[in-house]
Structures are given as C-alpha cells and as structure tokens.
Amino acid sequence: SQQGEEDPQALSIQEGENATMNCSYKTSINNLQWYRQNSGRGLVHLILIRSNEREKHSGRLRVTLDTSKKSSSLLITASRAADTASYFCATVPDSNYQLIWGAGTKLIIKP
Amino acid sequence: NAGVTQTPKFQVLKTGQSMTLQCAQDMNHNSMYWYRQDPGMGLRLIYYSASEGTTDKGEVPNGYNVSRLNKREFSLRLESAAPSQTSVYFCASSVSWPPTYEQYFGPGTRLTVT
Numbered sequence: 001s002q003q004g005e006e007d008p009q010a011l012s013i014q015e016g017e018n019a020t021m022n023c024s025y026k027t028s029i030n031n032l033q034w035y036r037q038n039s040g041r042g043l044v045h046l047i048l049i050r051s052n053e054r055e056k057h058s059g060r061l062r063v064t065l066d067t068s069k070k071s072s073s074l075l076i077t078a079s080r081a082a083d084t085a086s087y088f089c090a091t092v093p094d095s096n097y098q099l100i101w102g103a104g105t106k107l108i109i110k111p
Numbered sequence: 112n113a114g115v116t117q118t119p120k121f122q123v124l125k126t127g128q129s130m131t132l133q134c135a136q137d138m139n140h141n142s143m144y145w146y147r148q149d150p151g152m153g154l155r156l157i158y159y160s161a162s163e164g165t166t167d168k169g170e171v172p173n174g175y176n177v178s179r180l181n182k183r184e185f186s187l188r189l190e191s192a193a194p195s196q197t198s199v200y201f202c203a204s205s206v207s208w209p210p211t212y213e214q215y216f217g218p219g220t221r222l223t224v225t
Contacts (some may be wrong), residue, residue, distance in 0.1 A: 031211060042115075042201060043154075045213035088153055097209035098169055099144075101153030 006089060006102040012109050019076040021105040023066045023089035024069075028093045032065060037086045037104070046074070046087075091107050115217035117202050123223045124192040132204030132220050140215070142208045143185035144169075145177060145196040148170040148219075154201065159194055160185055161208035192224045 007022045023032070031050045035043040047063045049056050049072065056063050062075040076083055086104040093100065115136045136143065141162045144153040160179040160215055162164030174196060176188045185204075189196060199221050204216040 030209065031188070033213060035216075040217045042216035043203075043214075045215070048213055050211075092210055097192075098156050098159070099154075099210060100170075101146075101155070102155045103151060 005107045006087070008105060009103070010106045010108070012108040012110060013079060015079055015081055017079055018071065019079050019083070019107055019109075021074050021087055021107070023072045023074070023091075023102055025072075025089075025091045025100075026070065027091075028094045029067075030094050030097065032059075032072050033090045033092070033099070034063060035070075035088045037087070037088065043088065067102075076107075079107075081109050081111050083107060084109045112139065115202055115204055116213050117200075117217035119219050119220060120218065121221050123225065124189075125225055126193060128192050129188065129190050130192065130202055130221075130222075131189075132202075132213045133184070133202065134186065134217060136154075136202075136204040136215070137203060139182070139217065140206055141182070142205045142210065143179065144192075144201065144203040144205075144214065145175075145185070145187045146201045148201060149198050157187065159208075160169065184199035189222075190223075194224045196222065197224045198222060 033048045034046040037043045049065045060077045065072045086106045088104045090099045090101045118133045141177045144159040145157040155171045158177040160166045199219045202217040205214045206212045
C-alpha cells in the first residue's frame with residue numbers, strides 16, 4: 001500500500017524559480033525522508049525530518065512537517081537545470097518502521 | 112568508497128528461469144534492503160535485513176528469497192521468474208534498524224521477464 005502521496009505528479013518551471021512539492025501520509029510516523037532520483041539512476045537522500053521537528057534546511061532545500069495534517073513539503077529555491085529529477089517522499093511508520101514511498105513528483109527545470 | 116554496488120545492471124529472463132541479484136556495501140552498515148520500482152509508482156520493499164543473520168519480509172515478498180551472506184552482502188533470488196516481476200530493483204543500506212537515518216541506494220538492476 002502507498003502511504004505517501006506526492007503532489008503534484010509533475011511540475012515544470014523556469015530556471016531560477018522556486019519549486020514546491022507536497023507529500024501526504026496516513027499513519028503516525030517516526031520520520032519522513034525526501035529523496036531525489038535522476039533519470040535511470042538510484043535514489044539520493046536529501047533531508048530527513050523527525051516527527052518532533054517542524055522545519056529543516058539544507059542549502060537551497062527547505063522541508064516542513066505538519067504532523068497534525070499528516071503532510072510535508074519540500075521547497076527548492078532558485079532552481080537550476082541540474083535539479084531536474086523525480087522527488088520522492090518516504091515515511092517511516094511508528095508501527096513497523098518499514099519505509100513507505102510515494103509515487104514521486106517529476107520536476108523539470110526549463111533553462 | 113564504492114558505496115552500494117549491484118550486479119548485474121540489466122537482465123532479460125524467460126518466464127520460469129531463475130536468477131540472483133547481488134548487492135554489496137562498503138560502509139559498514141548493519142541494515143540492508145531490497146526494493147522494486149515499477150513505472151509511475153514509488154518503491155516497494157521486498158525484503159530487508161535489519162542486521163547480519165536476520166531477514167524479514169516487506170510489503171511484496173512473494174516470489175522472492177533473500178540471503179544476508181555477511182555484513183557486506185545481501186542477495187535477492189527469483190526462483191521462477193514471472194512477467195509481473197519485470198521491474199527495476201534497488202538495493203539500499205542504512206546504518207542501523209530502525210531506519211531513523213537515511214538509506215543509501217545502489218544504481219539498480221533493470222530486469223525484464225518475457
């Protein structure tokens with residue numbers, strides 16, 4: 001079963017603009033993780049946010065977590081062509097700790 | 112450090128054939144995972160090994176077996192391949208279980224079953 005659902009499924013923006021993608025989930029979690037996947041490659045970890053945290057930053061990335069709404073958002077500021085990739089959220093449920101992945105947001109940055 | 116390596120990168124099987132996907136990590140991680148990724152879907156956990164000597168089923172274990180050969184290596188075996196097993200398979204590792212830290216992924220194996 002898919003717990004995480006990303007929104008939108010696809011996003012196309014101009015280079016330099018900000019990109020925001022969202023993730024919703026259903027059950028209580030220990031943490032939520034964001035990953036990037038370039039076409040035909042493996043996944044690369046971006047940020048992990050724990051259930052007792054509300055916001056984390058890493059370079060141009062900002063992640064928020066609202067446990068009351070069971071949702072998270074990933075903001076990429078000042079986008080670059082190299083940010084073109086699919087972005088996935090994965091939740092770690094408190095019940096069994098097995099990561100559950102969303103279907104991803106495909107981000108295209110137009111030069 | 113090579114990180115997580117997987118072999119082979121590509122494989123074509125006929126229905127009913129068997130094969131083993133190999134995975135190794137050189138980061139001294141305790142936990143290892145096998146996922147499959149189908150088009151338009153997120154990853155689904157097949158099996159995981161929380162530590163050397165243990166393996167547990169994930170969300171979609173049917174048709175697969177695993178072996179945690181040692182701390183570095185975790186293999187996935189398809190005993191009798193079916194077209195429904197056509198997918199991209201990823202191996203991953205993490206420091207420990209439960210996964211309260213990030214996972215590191217291999218480059219994937221693209222498997223086609225005809």
